[in-house]
Amino acid sequence: MTEEIIRRVKGHYQNLRILDWRGYVAMTLFGYLFAGGIFAISDRTTLPLLLTTSLYLAFAFSINNCFDLKEDMRSRKTKNPIAVGVIGFREAIITSMGCALSGMALSYISFGGIPSVIFLLLLLLAFAYSAPPLRFKSLPPIDTISHGLFFGALLFLYGFAVVEKPPSSILLLAVSIFLYSILIELKNHMNDYESDLAAGTITTACWLGIDRTRKLFRILLCLHFIVLFYALYVFSSCYLLPILTSVILAVAIASICGEKSRATDVASVLAYIGVLIPYIL
Template identity: 35%
Template sequence: MYPKIPNTPRVWYRWARRPVKGLLQLTRYKEYVLFVTVTTLLGAKLGGGTFDLRLLIVLAANILVVGFAFMYNDVEDAPDDALDAKKAQRNPISAGMISPRIGRVACLVVSTLVLGLYAMLGGMTFMLGALCLTLAFLYSWRVARLKAVPVADLLSHGLSLAGLQFLCAYFAFDQGKPYSWLFFLFVTLISVYGELNNELRDIEVDRKAGIRHTADLIGVRRTKALMVASLVCALALLVVFLAMEMIPRWLPIVPLIVAPMLFAEQLWHLLRREADIMDNREAMHDPAMLVGLVTCVVWFVADKMPYVRFF
């Protein structure tokens, strides 16, 4: 009697489940999709854009280019992440879910898609998108490794993960008011804060791996001061744009209404002095992004309904 032939689709599913899960984990999409959406909507709106096919294309391209940055970072950092138990489990290459070769092939596929999508949106958007892709590559590539070069780590992170996405969305439409593209500095400053936050969180692991970035160079206390300074500068730039009416003056009413609801738990702990705002800062990131998303959506909808006064 011949042995029973196994169920081929089931065997294939069992074989593919782990690497597919590893590839999805490599993208780390939960860490940036919300932020990239807000950044893209801001750029498109200030560029005179509206909800149309161009917005969907530039949003997909921006999400993919940031996804490439995260993916390639984990490919290059796999040996270093293996030194830390928590990071080793988060990085699918360090965890043995996929091989470095599969990770590199996935990065190549994503980068090709990115360039193709940006090319559909015109020459300026394509050049900015290609620059963003290049910076994302150089940020992690071990030969250059900009993330291990003080100051360059902040600039490359701020531009490749925020500022250039804003500009790509802006120039996909390019119908905004004069100099409104300068608002890319706002999202760049927010991204600089994010980079400093990440460096502060991972400072001990990075030291073991020999990575010397800005936070390690200036120390914990000055890093926290620089984080606050970047947020203050971003807020000052927002006030300038409101004063010049490049952003509607009624728009801040939206976050003032939404923020207390989304930050209720964090505010309660702070008022009761059960938490420190700097030590508890990461718990505030997702609510802050949701506030930004709601604000951008209301801005788009309000301009589509000029005869309806929201406020």
């Protein structure tokens, strides 16, 4: 009995994919610190922000596993505890909806107004991405566009809106994060290209073909950095030169070490830090 409970608890932990939250929590905190500065960390809104973001991410990853069940069983993916029978579909759905409803209630009680509206949009998009009848993740290119919103731009805007109403000037950063999130999704599509084809999963990469997907990735990558470095110039022009130098060095070192795929992530993080520095010092 005790072993069965422990096994199920471990299964639910695996289903929430907590280790995959890091980048998305960072997007929310980026918006929060950009609006409120470093002292926002000690504000009473920090804890409910982190809790609601965590509940949202728990919902998004869990509900995705629930409705990826057939594909994951066909491709024999062991990362999905529902597909391998560690936890049941029904209890995973109940857990997912519990996280969503708890997060929505906490967001409304703690923040209300614009943050709660954004949080509701996050929940609806994450649900529509994974669950039928819409299941955006099987409708290219809506899959990548929706991912750019609910795992990108809207997280940034949610963190910002907790402090103040988002002005139009920060849309530049929101667009950059939107593009960066699409790049993350396309990278995953390219990595899973063969297994997705074998399982009959329709993604943007399967729809376009691997060569055209790689070309699209390069175009969006260039556009992402154009928007991001323009944002760096607008919001933090005094740090533009040292950040550019750091980015070039990081890309060069990564290329020498054979880690070209990580170079774009390092370059993006350094640029976002450069944007943030004047607002936290």
